[in-house]
Amino acid sequence: MKNKMRFLVIFGLINLLLFSGAAFAKVDVKIYYPVQVAGPLTRVIDTFVKEFNESHPNIRVTAVYAGNYNQTMQKAQTAFMSGNPPDIAILRTTSVLMLMDMGAIVPLDEFIRQNGGKQYLEDFYPAFIDSVKKKGKIWGIPYQISTPLFYYNKQMFREAGLDPNSPPENWDQLVTFAKKLTKKDSSGNVIHYGLGFPDSNQWMLQSWTLTNGGNLASKDGTKVYFDTKEVAESLRMWVKLVNEMQVSIRHRMYGKLASDFIAGQVAMMYNSTGSLSFVRKSATFDFGVAFLPKNKRYAVPLGGAHMFMFNKTSKERQKASWEFIHWMSSPKISARWSIASGYIATRKSALEVAEMKEYTTKFPEALVALKQLEFSYPWWTVYEWGKVTKALQTQLADAVDGKISPEEAMAIAQKEADKILAPYKNK
Amino acid sequence: MLRRRSVKKRIAAIYSHGGLLLVSSIMLVPLGWMISTSLKSRAEVFLRVPKWIPSHFVWTNFVEAWNYIPFGRYYLNTIIITFGLLFVQLITVSLAAFAFARLDFKGKTVLFLLFLMQMMLTAQSTVVPNYLTISKLGLLDTYLAVAAPYFASALGIFLLRQTFLSIPKEIEQAARLDGCSGLRFLWHFALPLSKPTILAFSIISISYHWNEFFWPLMVTDTHRARTLTIGLGIFAQSSEGGAEWTLLMSATLIVIAPIIVLFLIFQKRFISSFMQSGLKG
Numbered sequence: 001m002k003n004k005m006r007f008l009v010i011f012g013l014i015n016l017l018l019f020s021g022a023a024f025a026k027v028d029v030k031i032y033y034p035v036q037v038a039g040p041l042t043r044v045i046d047t048f049v050k051e052f053n054e055s056h057p058n059i060r061v062t063a064v065y066a067g068n069y070n071q072t073m074q075k076a077q078t079a080f081m082s083g084n085p086p087d088i089a090i091l092r093t094t095s096v097l098m099l100m101d102m103g104a105i106v107p108l109d110e111f112i113r114q115n116g117g118k119q120y121l122e123d124f125y126p127a128f129i130d131s132v133k134k135k136g137k138i139w140g141i142p143y144q145i146s147t148p149l150f151y152y153n154k155q156m157f158r159e160a161g162l163d164p165n166s167p168p169e170n171w172d173q174l175v176t177f178a179k180k181l182t183k184k185d186s187s188g189n190v191i192h193y194g195l196g197f198p199d200s201n202q203w204m205l206q207s208w209t210l211t212n213g214g215n216l217a218s219k220d221g222t223k224v225y226f227d228t229k230e231v232a233e234s235l236r237m238w239v240k241l242v243n244e245m246q247v248s249i250r251h252r253m254y255g256k257l258a259s260d261f262i263a264g265q266v267a268m269m270y271n272s273t274g275s276l277s278f279v280r281k282s283a284t285f286d287f288g289v290a291f292l293p294k295n296k297r298y299a300v301p302l303g304g305a306h307m308f309m310f311n312k313t314s315k316e317r318q319k320a321s322w323e324f325i326h327w328m329s330s331p332k333i334s335a336r337w338s339i340a341s342g343y344i345a346t347r348k349s350a351l352e353v354a355e356m357k358e359y360t361t362k363f364p365e366a367l368v369a370l371k372q373l374e375f376s377y378p379w380w381t382v383y384e385w386g387k388v389t390k391a392l393q394t395q396l397a398d399a400v401d402g403k404i405s406p407e408e409a410m411a412i413a414q415k416e417a418d419k420i421l422a423p424y425k426n427k
Numbered sequence: 428m429l430r431r432r433s434v435k436k437r438i439a440a441i442y443s444h445g446g447l448l449l450v451s452s453i454m455l456v457p458l459g460w461m462i463s464t465s466l467k468s469r470a471e472v473f474l475r476v477p478k479w480i481p482s483h484f485v486w487t488n489f490v491e492a493w494n495y496i497p498f499g500r501y502y503l504n505t506i507i508i509t510f511g512l513l514f515v516q517l518i519t520v521s522l523a524a525f526a527f528a529r530l531d532f533k534g535k536t537v538l539f540l541l542f543l544m545q546m547m548l549t550a551q552s553t554v555v556p557n558y559l560t561i562s563k564l565g566l567l568d569t570y571l572a573v574a575a576p577y578f579a580s581a582l583g584i585f586l587l588r589q590t591f592l593s594i595p596k597e598i599e600q601a602a603r604l605d606g607c608s609g610l611r612f613l614w615h616f617a618l619p620l621s622k623p624t625i626l627a628f629s630i631i632s633i634s635y636h637w638n639e640f641f642w643p644l645m646v647t648d649t650h651r652a653r654t655l656t657i658g659l660g661i662f663a664q665s666s667e668g669g670a671e672w673t674l675l676m677s678a679t680l681i682v683i684a685p686i687i688v689l690f691l692i693f694q695k696r697f698i699s700s701f702m703q704s705g706l707k708g
Binding site for chain 1: 469470472473474494495496554555558559562563567641644645648649657660661671672
């Protein structure tokens, strides 16, 4: 009897060892991520990954820096097409339709249902979830969000006789202020501009159009609204400010514009919340931030990226990937990432996290950006977003340079976009 | 008479040196700005009246930049990839160029034209097929992944073939009489006579692959095989916010320092080899 017992115990132990080996086998999860703003962000991500791996011994996450948004998209697409997809990729929100079309990503509704459900979803600002809700399913989890923000140089306001605590609230005031803040020399050359904004950029056009009561595209991504009154009026304002009155600096992109602002070359600028850290660290003057000036309503488009889970991996890897996605979108990590990167925290409850409270007390500008989220709309997206954007931005540049009228420019852009989107009409 | 000639010479010298000084100062200004910015504090980068000498030298910029990414590892990788690749290229290129220059075989012209067409392919158009190949071979995230597509260089073959063709037939005949032909001729005669071309090609290859960004980014995932340019990309890709200029400049200086030093050392030979490679005999 004793021998039998001994045998059973040893047999049992061996089985336990063998099968626990299987249970302890780590699931590998690979995530591609972009770095689109300045900062030692790869280090921050590495810290997050390390913490996750330590607290989840059966999962091993490897984070791969993949360039900027465009390069990360190219890397993810190439990898997927070669049968070697990453498990997760952090990609521009507007990539969602393209990824869906390629069959590259999976919907996350089932995972969300098992892990927090409605309560989890409601803790995100609604426009963040709406951005990736297509065909009734949710295709991504918000990771980093930025919005346009209005920055202004309080010192230059004082010098021009303006109240440094009253930034322009609407388009009329914007024009008046811009004129007052522009300094020209005796021969009419501009010494410094009153205003600056990326005048050939789609995100900027959506911003102005939204505050004018319109939008750039339909929710399902099959139609664009370039040839509408709201867009034409916005573009007309651009032409007025940049070309006619010459109070707004011409053809500057976001990064360069931030440097111009620091150098006192522009007194007010439309830029991303992503520039906030840079401006705060480098400005030698006191500055303020405000909502984008409205024409019909306060509004901002969202920018940034979501976490997408890729298709054609194993059920096991997807389960592990979801754990990581869920962990990365927790209020604490959301808060830490926001503080480190300058992106807006995606969870409402991130505001309650101690570090976040401290941060917003020290930097009340961050609160302005958060308050503006009440008026946020999803970033416009269509199939073949890249091509459509290119067509649009070419026309914007020409219109701002006075080569063609705003209405003509938008008519051309509409026609080209319609051609590109024709095959997707029945999606 | 003598006086007039020396005065003329002096005036010519002043003109040529003046011109050279002008052009070189234009080229040196960005470098000067880079060094200046790398030592500034953030607030001093964009003053309305630009400052060339920082009010206090922020040496910690270099330390901070060095800590963002594993420069040491990336340096090692870049050196191994760039010089390893060059080594393989020189072998394949000299063998192929010699074949095209000195041997006769069926389909030689067609094959050469095919090689030339390779030069017209842009990097972007070959990314997906190359990635697929590397992936199927299981080579992703290795040195080979970054270097393998470039093992055969059409440019190198073309250049070296030209040089080989310009070696007088008499030398080859004389060598053959002494019993030296084929590969031995290549090694003892053809290559030593083509040193300038080889040097020129080497410098082209090294600077191209040292600076390459997109392809290494595509095929590598981890520090194992990543290069300096990818590391630098982290500083430079800030299109939404403003870039960290001081750190970007420090990091760039760290990366380009070796190339500048190498160029200064080989400068004379580089320029004279360019001059010489056009001449025959």
